[in-house]
Amino acid sequence: MVHGSPGARCARFMERHRSAVSFAVLIVAYILYLIIGAGIFSAIELPYEEEFRRELKAARRDFLNNNTCVSDERLEELLARALQASNYGVSVLENDTGQNWDFVSSLFFTSTVLTTTGYGHTVPLSDEGKAFCIFYSLFGIPVTLFFLSTVVERLVVLMSRRPVSYFHRRWAMSRSNLAVLHATSLAVIMVIIFLLIPAWIFVTLEKDWNFLESLYFCFISLTTIGLGDYVPGETHSKEANPHPQLYRLAITVYLLLGLVCVLVVMETFCELPQMRRLRQMFYQESVRELDSETANIIDRDHMSSQLTEPADQISSDQLPAIPSVSAQAETLPRSTTSVPYLPALSSDVNGKLR
Template identity: 75%
Template structure:
């Protein structure tokens, strides 16, 4: 009996010591399982449509050869192969009255999709010189773009997330983790309306061949930098359908850049949530001895601020403003002294 208790105690101790590693392994298994489930669902949904499309193309090809006996099978294959090759380079045998793919504005749109790693793939360099320059341009431009976006996102997060949360935390004496979660949710909803719903409605009216789901699909795929390239605005516009195709393409470029910045702001806001930080800590173990003194002090101050906020949130004094001032003063004193003494509520005389 004692042996089983000792084994159970040893197992419990081992699990406790390696809890973060176990959680990480479970996370890896869950992610692989998520990939497998997604692959199974995509295969089950899309494979019947692919088979139907293949049968339809075979029937069209067979009918064309039967109705045009002067055309040989080999010549038709050569024509189709060349047409498909040109289509992969953004040149279609249909609608060749549209503007060129490598005008200045179209090239600007291509450069933005390359540097933001969206990469639709509908327009690619035709020449060897263009391919070589694209490698050099991307090698230098992608890190610069990431630096530029991170700088913009940091300033916007400070303006749109940290300052409002700190202001309302002082104003309402509300728990900061709860307030940050509400703020992040509201910010995500507002950004979704501005950069997903409204643009989808606009594309619905500008792109005659798109429905609302396809417009929403394009906006989401583009702003998340997935960029599948199956839907690209302006590709179906002829000169008669769009009087200002270059201006339209330029507006789309500006929209994609602004939308990408806002998506990154929302993601960074959620990543800074205290709830998410605590959840991430379940999957790795921080060795405090390996951290420098400044990082350790920052972590201690964060924990101290959260504890003070939770303490103030659970108290119900007669004068809320007095408690808020007391909490702020004690937090500032602790930060100055580098101590982590517990918060002491004010006495009744001090409150009165």
């Protein structure tokens, strides 16, 4: 018995297991993306690391040659102690007189911990502080995620859904195309306000940073990556920054507002119809059907809520104009030919037409 060619069987298998095959392709593509990224970073950064190591060894050798009273072992102990202190956020430099655990600095630390940014430049020094950080984060991170999701949901309604609905009614434009245009415009505005302008401000305030480093810090911070290699306010003295507490507080506010705006833009893109269809390619059949039913329910609820709005909340210019009877009569189609009357066909009991 012939069951078809191997190509036909393969096509039927792909059709039956389309979501599973798409999900497997997604996993393989993501692993390849990780491998390619690791290879590129290794090719770019490894030569710089080796050159930096050679420079440090040469500087250490020159220091020992110029200071023969210092032994290699004592210098090794001093460097190890300095590096350990630097890992805990404590600097041994003379021009660094700032404190890491005053109130404003602690507020900056809590904001970076609860938003999972975690620069790592300031860490608890005591066992009590480490234990409290675990307890504080255990409850604080879920609360922060709930708080951010609530704020983002309200802002998405205000900044995305209502503008798209308004311009869809005003311009009679396709909702999907309008949503893409709106999401792109929102992303461009966010990049200008929370990336480019703050990067330019950091260039003027941080004397050791160029524009790329400032932009790098803004992006790493707002995406909650938080590598900690660049932290504002850590490189200059009190003469360069006479108000370090106010500066640190302003950075805390900027990071929280920027994170909210980034989440709003991401949620706006996730709600695009194109993104929904793309995600459904990787769902299982039951999940796909449930997602479609949920989307239909949400759309129906949204439409019903718009229809049941109080009449006093709708302005007079938004009400549709009701034409008069004469105007409706003028719009009726006129035809010079009349339709002849056809009597209705009747049938007898036996079903025969008469």
